Amino acid sequence: MGLPRNLAEKLLRQLLRFAPEERRAWVEAMLRELDFVETEWAALFWALGCTTAIFRECLRGWGAWLKKQYAELFGIQRNEEGNKMNSTGKKTVGVLAGMAIALGLGVGAYLLRNVIADALMAVGIQRSMLSHILSVIVPTELIVVVAAILLWRRKRAAVAVGLLVPAVVMGAHVVIFLATR
């Protein structure tokens, strides 16, 4: 057994240990299939894909749990099947999730501002308000806008709106700041 297949097997065995109880049979199934993957590298990619799949399942489980907690906390009505929020609840969660993502990105960009400034200094660009706006705020705004467009096209309008709200507020703040100086 070559190194990639060995790694793949180890990865899936670790995944088997840490996967949620209800998904262990699936991880076991993925591990068994490894014997039938013809090439070493394909086996490694198979295992990486399986790891991603289980990780996504975990995220989905946590997401469902968070939605449930949120619905209970704010008394959002759930439909008769008891496992799906109504349309208003889903949209609210989507907008809040979008806002949280945009704010997270903004905080990340803010924390990285000194690193970006140092990188610019290294290529001879002095630290100034304009360089700060162009290197930190504009790229962050662009990422948010592109993400919002992609989400909108994938029918995730609520998340897209949530993303755009902080972006518009930040953009307005920059424009007002520049206009008043």
Add this chain to the structure above:
Amino acid sequence: MKLKLSPQTLLILEAFLNHPTEWKYGYDLSRTTGLKSGTLYPILMRLADRNLLETEWETSGTDNAGKPPRHMYRFTSEGLQFARERRQSRTSGSTGPVSQPALSEGLG
């Protein structure tokens, strides 16, 4: 309840529809449909969770050259009916979702 299916889920449904009574393996499905394991398994899990697929471990009688038993999948009667309805609605030109009373949310 209405259900919308992704193109990847449709590929898997088609793969099962070709030989609906046969058990299928994960890696074989991956090769047939061209889907990577990271895409294939979440769909299989969702289909099985919604009782559209039944799963079973291979019995020791099956010859796999001493290899451990594999997990197998095939349609339940409900799944077969659902996939056939879906195929029929597509061939008749309808692009809308198909009714599936047992499902509570979208697949794939």
